Amino acid sequence: MQKKMPLRKCIGCQEMKNKKSLIRIVKNKEDEFFVDLTGKLNGRGAYICPTQDCLALAIKSKGLERSFKCQIPEEVYEQMKRELGQNE
Template identity: 50%
Template structure:
């Protein structure tokens, strides 16, 4: 009997839904206060996960959930980059 590998789940800060980590995008704030999109999911710093959907990203921006989670003002460029990442993924499918 093969053991099933446990799939790490993460909670979307915008929707509150649990999804496999691979279906999420991580946004990180470093100790220096820099905020960036972490596509590897391994960078050090405080991370928050958002679902790979434009709706979730728009909701996160509207409610400022990333600002609250990362305890810093998240620049609009980060949301633009998140949307670009989502659109790129959709083109691959």
């Protein structure tokens, strides 16, 4: 019997995808944001596809603000752009 693959929704394109193929952004209790490439950091998580297109859609539609219910500092978006640039 095959195991179920966990699915998560991308905050950019709004598509359900395999959790392992997405990048996780985490907000911890101290309201700090991290790009979690391992998927194991503690805190509230949101998922995004590892493409510049999905990041642009997430910024335009305020996907992170909606997921975390707070303002997102510009540094978080800059860090995400750097991480996505390294992954491509």
